[in-house]
Structures are given as C-alpha cells and as structure tokens.
Amino acid sequence: xxxxxxxxxxxxxxxxxxxxxxxxxxxxxxxxxSAGENxxxxxxxxxxxxxxxxxxxxxxxxxFLRHAHHLxxxxxxxQAGNIMPxxxxxxxxxxxxILTCRSVILACGVSKAKTVPGEEEFLGRGVSYCATCDGMLxxxxxxxxxxxxxxxxxxxxxxxxxxxHVHYIAQKKPESLADGIEFLQGRVDAVxxxxxxxxxxxxxxxxxxxxxxxxxxxxPAGALVPGLSLTEEGFVSADSxxxxxxxxxxxxxxxxxxxxQVAKAVGDGLVAALSCAEYLDGTAx
Numbered sequence: 001x002x003x004x005x006x007x008x009x010x011x012x013x014x015x016x017x018x019x020x021x022x023x024x025x026x027x028x029x030x031x032x033x034s035a036g037e038n039x040x041x042x043x044x045x046x047x048x049x050x051x052x053x054x055x056x057x058x059x060x061x062x063x064f065l066r067h068a069h070h071l072x073x074x075x076x077x078x079q080a081g082n083i084m085p086x087x088x089x090x091x092x093x094x095x096x097x098i099l100t101c102r103s104v105i106l107a108c109g110v111s112k113a114k115t116v117p118g119e120e121e122f123l124g125r126g127v128s129y130c131a132t133c134d135g136m137l138x139x140x141x142x143x144x145x146x147x148x149x150x151x152x153x154x155x156x157x158x159x160x161x162x163x164x165h166v167h168y169i170a171q172k173k174p175e176s177l178a179d180g181i182e183f184l185q186g187r188v189d190a191v192x193x194x195x196x197x198x199x200x201x202x203x204x205x206x207x208x209x210x211x212x213x214x215x216x217x218x219x220p221a222g223a224l225v226p227g228l229s230l231t232e233e234g235f236v237s238a239d240s241x242x243x244x245x246x247x248x249x250x251x252x253x254x255x256x257x258x259x260x261q262v263a264k265a266v267g268d269g270l271v272a273a274l275s276c277a278e279y280l281d282g283t284a285x
Contacts, residue, residue, distance in 0.1 A: 004100045005031045007276055008092050010080045010224075011107035013038040014262050015253025017064045017073070018269025019105045019276070024071040026277040031101070032068070033094050035079040036151070038109060040262060049262050060262070080108070081130030083225045085246050088283060096132040103248040103280055105272050106221065106236065107265075110254045115220060118191030126197025126211045129219045131155035134211070139163040141210040144200050146170070146188045152215040153177050159213070167209065169202055188212065221255055233257065242272040248283075250276050 007023055009016045012034025023030040040046075043057030052060060068075065078095035083104055092099045119127055128134040131145075132155070140163050145156040147170040157178040160166045166181045168174075173183045190201040191212055199206045221236050222228055229237040229245035235257040242250045252268035254260045 015265035016107035022273035241275040
C-alpha cells in the first residue's frame with residue numbers, strides 16, 4: 001500500500017528543518033526533501049542567532065541536522081519538480097518519484113532568477129525543471145538544457161545516457177560536461193511553439209527542440225505549484241499562520257519575504273508546523 005505522509009517539507013534549510021522538528025514534536029510524520037546545500041552553508045560566520053554565536057554557517061547547519069536526526073526526521077536528497085494539489089492530498093514529484101502527502105510546507109528559499117517569456121506558458125508542455133522526472137518523454141529527440149545550477153552537467157549527462165540529443169546552453173562551458181554533448185554559449189531568452197515547445201531563442205539563434213530543461217538551483221515558487229498566489233515582489237502570499245491560498249499548503253522562511261535571516265526562517269518553520277498540525281488534526285478521518 002502506498003505510503004501517505006502527513007506532510008512533505010520542501011527544503012532542508014533552517015525553515016524546513018524547524019518545521020519538520022516541530023511536526024515531529026506533535027506526533028506527525030514529515031518527510032523533508034532537500035535539494036542539496038543551502039545558502040547558510042556558505043556563510044563564513046553567523047553572529048546574530050540567539051545562543052549560538054560565532055558558528056560558521058556549515059557548523060550551524062550541522063547542529064540543525066543533528067537535532068532533526070535525533071527526532072528521527074526522514075530527510076531525502078531530491079528536488080521537488082512540481083506539486084499537484086488534489087483535494088485532501090498532494091502529489092509531489094521528487095526526482096521522478098511520485099509521493100503522496102496530506103499537506104505541504106514550502107521552505108525552499110528564494111529563486112532569484114526571473115522566468116523567461118514562454119517558460120510558464122509551456123511548463124509541462126516542453127518546459128521541465130527535472131531531468132530525472134521527465135527525461136524519458138524526450139528519448140530520441142532534440143532537447144536543450146539551460147545550465148544554471150551546479151548539478152546541471154550531471155543532469156545533462158543523464159539525459160544523453162537515455163538517448164536524448166542534448167544541446168547544453170550556458171555562459172561558460174562546464175569542465176565536467178560529458179563528451180558528445182553539444183555546447184552553445186549564451187542564455188535562453190525565450191521559449192516558443194504552438195501547442196508544445198518547438199524552439200528556444202538563444203541570442204539571434206532559434207534552436208529547434210522538443211523540450212527544454214531549465215536547471216536552476218531552485219525552482220520559482222509560482223512554477224512549482226499551479227495556482228499559488230504570489231506578492232508583487234515575487235514572494236509567496238500567506239496569512240499570519242503561514243497558510244497559502246491553497247488549503248493544506250504552508251510556507252516558511254525566505255519564500256515568505258524579508259528579512260532573509262536564519263532566526264526568522266526558524267520562527268516561520270515553527271509557525272508553519274503549528275498551523276499544519278492543526279490542519280492535519282482538523283482533516284483527520
């Protein structure tokens with residue numbers, strides 16, 4: 001029988017781990033999806049977090065992870081490709097595996113990149129953010145990979161290994177780019193087509209492709225969940241209890257807005273967890 005998680009927490013940083021820890025304290029079973037290292041890991045020193053002065057960001061993250069492991073929080077390394085609300089449950093695409101849960105807490109930070117023309121329009125019709133999720137759909141076809149994240153060369157190699165004809169687009173050719181993958185210097189300026197993607201614009205060149213994988217370090221919130229309301233600044237709209245416009249979907253951390261600080265992220269995670277636990281108790285069968 002398929003497992004149904006109480007909550008899937010998207011993001012393994014301070015907000016996500018805080019949410020997961022507080023859900024466990026309330027007897028819930030959360031699953032944390034972590035796409036990899038977060039911005040806190042890169043901080044040389046954090047001096048404004050109460051009670052833990054002088055730690056590097058990496059040391060602080062290790063403390064947070066030890067706390068989560070102590071409470072038996074399950075953490076998987078996977079990027080959420082998309083989240084689909086289905087009434088009382090959600091389907092979460094985690095690196096190609098479809099997971100089911102009763103609620104979701106978004107805590108995956110801020111995507112600083114803006115979408116390009118056609119990106120949102122063709123999402124699911126040729127635009128993808130996850131190679132392992134959607135790669136088999138394009139086997140034997142011409143595709144573009146726009147490499148904007150550190151794992152993009154590996155995902156391009158995966159796509160080539162399953163029979164896709166890959167064109168890798170980036171400002172600089174990665175040293176780790178696999179042999180046989182065509183490199184095109186530049187950026188995707190637009191995605192165009194009729195019913196599905198037909199080509200991408202790279203400078204003054206129109207590259208004919210059946211699909212484009214836009215591999216950023218994080219996925220824009222509006223593209224991650226269809227129908228999610230955003231503020232004018234691009235943050236996720238939520239009330240004081242961190243409830244978004246979609247019932248059962250909560251938000252915490254940098255996705256909520258400024259200030260983008262660890263202390264606020266941890267507090268947001270707590271509030272989101274309390275609200276999520278209340279929601280789960282109210283919808284229990």
